[in-house]
Amino acid sequence: MSEQALLSLQNIIVKREENIILNGASLVVQPGEFVYLIGRVGSGKSTLLKSIYADLPISEGEGRFGDFDLKHIKRKQIPFLRRELGIIFQDFQLLTDRSVVKNLEFVLRATGWKDKKLIQKRISEVLEQVGLESKGYKMPHELSGGEQQRIVISRALLNKPKMILADEPTGNLDPITGEQIITLLREIGDAGTSILMSTHNYALVKKFPARIVKVEGGKLQEMQLKQDL
16 A cells, blocks of 8 residues: 555445445545546445445445544544545535525535635635636526536535545536536546546546446456456
8 A cells, every 4th residue: 555545445344234335345546546436336336435434334444534544433533534525426415495605605614614705715716616606696406417516516625625526426417518527527636636436427437538446246346448348
């Protein structure tokens, strides 16, 4: 394992209820690395991501993210871990009763921001980063699917995370919009943020090649682009 690794999972076992989903899975991700996570539905891709942001406990093995011991993390440490992680969900999970700006403000206040000017400045920065600086007043239902996903990405960027965990971020989008979202994520990765992205969309993986890890049989296996894709 590299000393500089941002994420290191070694032979981890993760269960959902009593079912073992990951069984001896290992993965190392370096700072700024872009990694695709592929595998069948139910293979454990979402379980892996949940174990990294401490939504599911690691039963056995070793897991570290930055300075955090994922296996022994205490409940009071989890909010601090999640400030270093940006999480992108397939189904957006935006608050439908408030504007884009209010969605982003809610997250900042929930993670300890108090200064109104700094909050507004950071919101403006992330909206500009995803190309939606003029949409802050809109309600989520007034945005297209691609625009909503860009807002979700901007939300994930708010606390300048070291890694973004993206769970099927193009799953509900048309092919052209999906390509735009991947292009945006690649730009974020090129700027130094690690990206771990689960996907079924092998056309995107081929068009935007990066490291590929397959979840199969409870383990993680490095793949080459020409294999099985």
